[in-house]
Amino acid sequence: MSFKEWEAVVNIIAALAIGAWxxxxALANPPVTVEAVAGRLLWAILFGVLFTIAAMIVMSILVSIARREEFKDEKADERDKLVALRAMRNGYIVASVAGIASLLTLAFSADPARAAYVLFGGLMLAGIIDAGSRLVYYRIG
Incomplete structure (x- = not known):
């Protein structure tokens, strides 16, 4: 697998781990206020960034050890750009649907905290779709 494929795998794992957390x-300790939800989601974003950075470093080290050579990102070519564009398109579609779902949640007088969770979950799913699409497009060309 190339560096970009491993990067997509790490992004999927990070999104699944943070989303599961x-x-x-949310189920074990339901927050009382919207501020509590916002704080929890901001912490989740911070942990997601830190987890992804740490996982990329560990992945690079482990793959370098397994290959017995330095494992580094290759210069992006035309194919990489096309794969990224197609994958981002898929992610943006999911993110757009998440935004609409969040607004619909508010429009039907639901708790604003629930709308925040809908938006956050949709954006996490968009990240998974983007990374998963990159994996698929790199494999099928």
């Missing part, structure tokens, strides 16, 4: 916390 947010779902667990």
């Amino acid at each position: 947010v779902i667990f916390e």
Whole structure:
């Protein structure tokens, strides 16, 4: 697998791990206020960034050890740009649907905290779709 494929795998794992943590916390300790939800989601974003950075470093080290050579990102060519554009398109579609779903949640007088969770979950799903699409497009060309 190339560096870009491993990067997509790490992004999927990070999004699934952080999403699972947010779902667990939302079900185990339901927040009372919108401020509590916003704080929890901001912490989740911070942990997601830190987790992704740490996982990319560990992945690079492990793959370098396994290959017995330095594992680094290759210069992007035309194919990489096309794969990224197609994958981002898929992610943006999911993110757009998440935004609409969040607004619909508010329009039907639901709790604003629920709308925040809908938006966050949709954006996490958009990230998974983007990374998954990159994996698929790199494999099928």
